[in-house]
Amino acid sequence: MSIKNIAVIGIGELGSRHLQSLYRASFDLNLFAVDPSEDALILGRNRVSELEHNHKLNKLNFVKTIQDLPNYLDLVVIATNSDVRIDVIRLLLEEKEVKYLILEKVLFQKIRDYQLCSKLLKSAQTEAWVNCPRRIWKDYFAIKDFLSKKSKINYVLTGGIWGLGCNAIHFLDHFSWLTGSSLLKIDSSQLDKQILRSKRKGFIEFTGKLEATYQNGNNLSLASIRSEKDLGIFIRIEGEDFSISIDEGKRVYTLELENQKKGSRKTTHQMYIPFQSELTSALAENLFKKEEIGLTPFEESSEIHKLLINSLIPHIESVNDEKVDICAIT
Numbered sequence: 001m002s003i004k005n006i007a008v009i010g011i012g013e014l015g016s017r018h019l020q021s022l023y024r025a026s027f028d029l030n031l032f033a034v035d036p037s038e039d040a041l042i043l044g045r046n047r048v049s050e051l052e053h054n055h056k057l058n059k060l061n062f063v064k065t066i067q068d069l070p071n072y073l074d075l076v077v078i079a080t081n082s083d084v085r086i087d088v089i090r091l092l093l094e095e096k097e098v099k100y101l102i103l104e105k106v107l108f109q110k111i112r113d114y115q116l117c118s119k120l121l122k123s124a125q126t127e128a129w130v131n132c133p134r135r136i137w138k139d140y141f142a143i144k145d146f147l148s149k150k151s152k153i154n155y156v157l158t159g160g161i162w163g164l165g166c167n168a169i170h171f172l173d174h175f176s177w178l179t180g181s182s183l184l185k186i187d188s189s190q191l192d193k194q195i196l197r198s199k200r201k202g203f204i205e206f207t208g209k210l211e212a213t214y215q216n217g218n219n220l221s222l223a224s225i226r227s228e229k230d231l232g233i234f235i236r237i238e239g240e241d242f243s244i245s246i247d248e249g250k251r252v253y254t255l256e257l258e259n260q261k262k263g264s265r266k267t268t269h270q271m272y273i274p275f276q277s278e279l280t281s282a283l284a285e286n287l288f289k290k291e292e293i294g295l296t297p298f299e300e301s302s303e304i305h306k307l308l309i310n311s312l313i314p315h316i317e318s319v320n321d322e323k324v325d326i327c328a329i330t
Contacts, residue, residue, distance in 0.1 A: 001027050001028065001288060002028070003028040003029060003030060003058055004027060004028065004029045004030070004074040004075065004284070004288060005029070005030050005032070005069075005070050005072060005073045005074050005075075006022055006025075006029050006030070006031055006032070006073065006074060006075045006076070006077075006284065007031075007032040007033070007034055007069055007073055007075075007076045007077070008022065008031075008032070008033050008034065008044075008076075008077045008079060009034040009035070009066070009076060009077070009078045009079065009080060009088055009092070010034075010035060010040075010078060010079035010080035010081070010088075010104070011033050011034070011035040011037075011040040011041060011043060011044040011079075012035075012040060012043070012079065012081075013043075014079050014104060014276060015033075015035070015040075015044070015077070015079030015080075015104075016040075016043050016044050016047040017047070017275065017276040017277045017280075018077045018079055018102075018276060018277075018280045019031070019033055019044050019047060019048060020047050020048060020050075020051060020277040021276065021277045021278060021279060021280035021281045021282075022077075022280055022281050022284065023048045023051055023054060023057060023060070024051060024054055024277075024281055025054065025056055025057070025281040025284060025285065026056060026281065026285060027056060027284075027285055027288065028056050028058060029056065029057060029058065030058050030059040030060075030061075030070070031057060031059065031060050031061070032060075032061045032062075032063060032068075032069055032070075033060075033061070033062045033063070034063055034064070034065070034066060034068070034069065035064065036064050036065070038064075041062045041064070044062060045062060048060070066088070066091050066092050066095055066096065067095060069095075069096055070096075071096055071097060072096070072097045073096055073097070073098045073099070074099050074100065074288065075098075075099065075100045075101075075102070075284050075287060076092060076098050076100070076101050076102075077101075077102045077103075077104075077280065078092075078101060078102070078103050078104060079104045080104070081200070081203075081330045082105075082106045082107065082108055082109050082329065082330040083109055083202070083203075083328070083330065085103070085104075085107065085108060086108050086110075086113040086116060086117060089101075089103075089117055089120060090116075090120060093120050093121075093123075093124040093126060097124075098124065098126045099126065099127070100126065100127050100128070100129075100287050101121070101126055101127070101128035101129070101298075102128070102129055102130075102131055102280070102283065102295065103128055103129070103130050103131065103298065104130075104131050105130055105131065105132065105166075105169045105170070105301070105305070106165075106166055106169055106305065106308075106329050106330055107130065107301065107302065107305050108305070108309075109309070109326045109327050109328055109329065109330075110309075110325055110326055110327075111306055111309055111310065111325075112325075114302045114305060114306055117298070117302070118298070118299065118302065121298060127298075128297075128298035129293060129295035129296060129297055129298060129301075130173075130295060130296045130297075130298060130301035131295060132169065132170055132173040132174065132177075132295065132296045132301065133274075133276070133279060133295070134170065134173075134174045134177070135173070135174070135177050135294050135295060135296065136279065136283075136293075136294040136295065137271075137272075137273060137274065138272065139253070139269070139271040139272060139273075140174075140178065142269075143178060143237070143244060143253070144177070144178050146242075146244075146255070147178055147179055147237070148180070150239045150240075150242070151216055151217060151218075151239070152216070152217040152218065152239060152240065153179055153218045153219075153237060153238070153239045154218070154219050154220075154221070154236075154237070154238050154239070155171070155174075155175045155178075155218070155219070155220040155221070155235065155236075155237050156220075156221045156223075156235070156236045156237075156238075157171055157220075157221070157222045157223065157233055157234070157235050157236075158223045158225065158233070158234055159223070159224060159225065159228070159231055159232060159233030159234065160224065160225055160228035160229050160230055160231035160232070160233075161196075161205070161207060161224055161225075161226060161228075161229050162224055162232075162233050163198075163205060163224075164191075164205065164206045164207060164208070164210065164222060164224035165198075165204065165205050165206045165312065165327075165329035166198070166203075166205070166329045166330055168210060168222055168308060169301075169304060169305060169308060171220070171222055171235075172186075172212060172220065172222075172304050172307075172308060173296055173301065173304055175212075175214065175218070175220045176214065176304065177296075178237075179214065179216065179218050181214040181215035181216045181218050182214065182215050182303075183212055183213075183214055183303070183304050183307055184212075184213045184214060184215060185212070185213050185307065185311075186210055186211070186212045186213075186307050186308060186310075186311035187210070187211045187212070187213075187311070188210055188311040188312060188314070188315045190208050190209040190210075190211065191206050191207070191208035191209065191210065191315050192206070192207045192208035192226060193318075193319055194207075194319065195316065195319050195320070198329075198330070200330055202328065203328050203329060203330045204316075204328045204329060205329070206224065206312070206315070207224040207225065207226040208223070208224065208226075209221060209222065209223045209224075210222045210311070232247070232249040233248065233249070234246070234247055235247075235248070241257065241258045241259070242255065242256065242257050242258065243255075243256045244256075246271075248271065248273060251270060251271045251272070251273055252268060252269065252270055252271060253268070253269050253271055254266055254267070254268045254269070255267050255268075255269070283295065309327045312327045312329070313325070313326075313327050
C-alpha cells in the first residue's frame, strides 16, 4: 500500500479522537490536522503526545488552512461544527482532489446544503460517508440479525437532557440500519414549547419527544426529559414476542423472549462499545483495501437528515413566532 495522505479538519473534542486513531494507523501515511484555532491545534498535539510513536507515520503536520494541505488527499475526516461544514467541503473540493470523505453529523443546518453537497461530491467524484458508528459496533450485529426475522418493531429511547437535536440522527439511523427499513416521516408535535441554548455557543437544543415512522410498520420514539438532567439514555426495542433493553452506559443489553408454552426467558449480554480513537484508522484501512466500511453512505444519511431538519424547523418557527430556514443544531 502506497503512503496515504490523510487530513482531519476540525480538531475539537471529536476531531482530536479521529486524529488519535489515525496516528496509530497500521499503514504508511502522512497525517494533517487542520483548524484555524491555535487552541484546537494545541489540543490535537496534546492528544497525540499521549500515544507511542508510530513508525508508519511519515509526516504529521498541524496547519490552519485547507490551502496548506497537499493537492491530493486519499481521505479527509471533516469534524467541524455543522454551521461551517458546507463551506469547508466546498473549499476543500475546489482546492484539492479528495478520494474519500468521512463526515461528522449533524451534516448541515439548511436543507439546500444537502443538495449542494451532493452536487459537489458528484462533480469531484468523491465518495462520502457519515459517521454514525453504531452500524459498526459488533454487538449490534447480533441484534440486527435477530430483528431480521421480526416485523412491527418499536424502538423507544428515553433519557434526560441528552442532546435530542444534535444526537437524534444517530438513533434515527441506528433503527433504520437495525431493521433494514427506510424512515418515512418524523412528528415533532410533542417537543417542549421551549428551545434550549446548547452547551456550544450559537446552537440550540430540544427536549420533549420525537416520533418517527418507518417502512414495514416500524416505529421509533426519542424522549428527552427536561427534569432529569443526569439521567442516562435507555433503549428498548420490542415486538409481539420479544423485548430488548439496552443500557449503553453500563454496556449491557437484555433479551426477553415470550412464549405461550414456555413462558418468558431472559438472557443478559455484555456490550463492547469502542471509542472513536479505536475506529477511524480501521475504517481508513478498509477503504484503502476496497472493503465495506459499514458507515452510512452520504445520500442515505442525507435523506434521514432532511426529514429531521424539516421536522424541527416548523417547531422552531412555532415557538419563536418567526420564519426561519435554519436549524441551529450541531
